Amino acid sequence: MNNSKIWLSSPHMGGNEQKFINEAFDTNWVAPIGPNVNGFETDLENYLKYPVAIGALSSGTASIHLGLLILGVTNNDEVLVQTKTHSASVNPIIYVGATPIFIDSELETWNLCPIALEKAIIDRIEKGKKPKAIIAVHLYGMPYQIEAVRAVADKYGIPILEDSAEALGSSYKGQKCGTFGDIAILSFNGNKIITTSGGGAIVTKTKALKQKAIFYSTQARDLAPHYQHSEIGYNYRMSNICAGIGRGQMEVLDKHVALRRVMNNFYVNLFKDIIGVTVLTTPNADYFSNYWLTTILIDPMTTNGISRETLRLAFETENIESRPLWKPMHLQPVFEKYPYYGNKVAETLFENGLCLPSGSNLTEEERERISAVIKKVFVGS
Numbered sequence: 001m002n003n004s005k006i007w008l009s010s011p012h013m014g015g016n017e018q019k020f021i022n023e024a025f026d027t028n029w030v031a032p033i034g035p036n037v038n039g040f041e042t043d044l045e046n047y048l049k050y051p052v053a054i055g056a057l058s059s060g061t062a063s064i065h066l067g068l069l070i071l072g073v074t075n076n077d078e079v080l081v082q083t084k085t086h087s088a089s090v091n092p093i094i095y096v097g098a099t100p101i102f103i104d105s106e107l108e109t110w111n112l113c114p115i116a117l118e119k120a121i122i123d124r125i126e127k128g129k130k131p132k133a134i135i136a137v138h139l140y141g142m143p144y145q146i147e148a149v150r151a152v153a154d155k156y157g158i159p160i161l162e163d164s165a166e167a168l169g170s171s172y173k174g175q176k177c178g179t180f181g182d183i184a185i186l187s188f189n190g191n192k193i194i195t196t197s198g199g200g201a202i203v204t205k206t207k208a209l210k211q212k213a214i215f216y217s218t219q220a221r222d223l224a225p226h227y228q229h230s231e232i233g234y235n236y237r238m239s240n241i242c243a244g245i246g247r248g249q250m251e252v253l254d255k256h257v258a259l260r261r262v263m264n265n266f267y268v269n270l271f272k273d274i275i276g277v278t279v280l281t282t283p284n285a286d287y288f289s290n291y292w293l294t295t296i297l298i299d300p301m302t303t304n305g306i307s308r309e310t311l312r313l314a315f316e317t318e319n320i321e322s323r324p325l326w327k328p329m330h331l332q333p334v335f336e337k338y339p340y341y342g343n344k345v346a347e348t349l350f351e352n353g354l355c356l357p358s359g360s361n362l363t364e365e366e367r368e369r370i371s372a373v374i375k376k377v378f379v380g381s
């Protein structure tokens with residue numbers, strides 16, 4: 001039997017990516033400017049539907065960095081961020097000289113807990129400083145509690161930076177993720193729902209803010225024939241080659257979302273009779289997840305001691321990648337000195353949770369291999 005590696009999530013090309021790249025070569029737009037960059041931005045703006053103005057950048061991390069700058073976050077400010085996330089949600093807070101304040105998850109979507117969020121805001125204000133921004137993340141494609149988080153943010157007048165790196169194609173009450181924050185970001189890294197090999201985007205509400213982001217991303221050049229600078233700039237613009245891949249990927253985005261959702265359903269069916277394992281699914285019909293990754297919780301108390309490590313190692317033996325859920329940021333050596341507010345929900349999820357192979361390109365044979373491991377671990381045959 002074929003034993004080639006099954007990845008958690010790997011690039012899945014649609015077919016026209018190379019056509020756009022060839023056009024870039026044929027017209028010599030091999031630069032961080034050109035028709036593919038503009039075309040990709042327009043494709044994204046049309047896809048999100050809501051009135052947005054989008055700048056294509058070199059990564060999701062760079063987009064968060066510029067998002068914080070645009071929100072005016074600077075030295076000694078505090079930024080509230082969900083602890084259960086990728087380190088890239090947090091690192092840019094440090095880049096701008098601010099302090100991350102970590103917030104626990106709720107159990108419904110595993111994202112930012114609105115109750116812990118409000119407790120933290122009240123406490124930070126009492127301690128003398130109102131936080132400057134909130135970074136909320138749609139982990140694994142699952143929308144966070146959009147309305148509850150927005151209500152807290154508005155009550156205290158704090159802007160939201162929506163980290164939609166994993167949630168392109170997800171929506172809440174029919175409105176696309178990436179349109180809920182005061183600023184939002186997307187990522188097109190190699191393992192995301194669509195990829196440009198590496199890239200990201202900043203989603204703003206106005207053309208002026210988009211221009212501001214592009215200004216920062218292209219070395220902050222003032223209007224002058226020579227190079228003239230009044231502000232610190234960055235080299236964060238997306239290349240016209242990468243944007244060509246993005247244009248091709250946009251043609252298949254909805255198809256790939258549908259395939260990821262098929263994978264989620266595949267796991268729901270596999271685990272439905274296995275006691276002690278729950279597959280994370282949307283809490284109600286208001287939520288639509290792209291199911292970028294399907295995630296499960298294994299409770300070793302009800303599985304006779306089978307833990308997420310038991311399953312992870314069994315997958316590893318069969319050359320199948322799976323991964324524990326994000327380790328909370330407040331437990332990371334580099335961030336453990338910063339404040340945390342919550343009740344250890346994110347910790348428990350980390351201990352018992354596993355991300356499963358979820359690519360839109362998994363074959364029937366690969367699904368058989370995955371299914372065989374799960375049956376062997378839980379049923380013993």
Ligand SMILES: *Cc1c(COP(=O)(O)O)cnc(C)c1O
Nearest residue numbers: 059060061086088089165187189
């Ligand atoms: C991938 C990811 C990022 C970073 O995006 P890059 O394009 O890899 O820089 C940020 N936040 C989350 C939640 C991510 O999953």
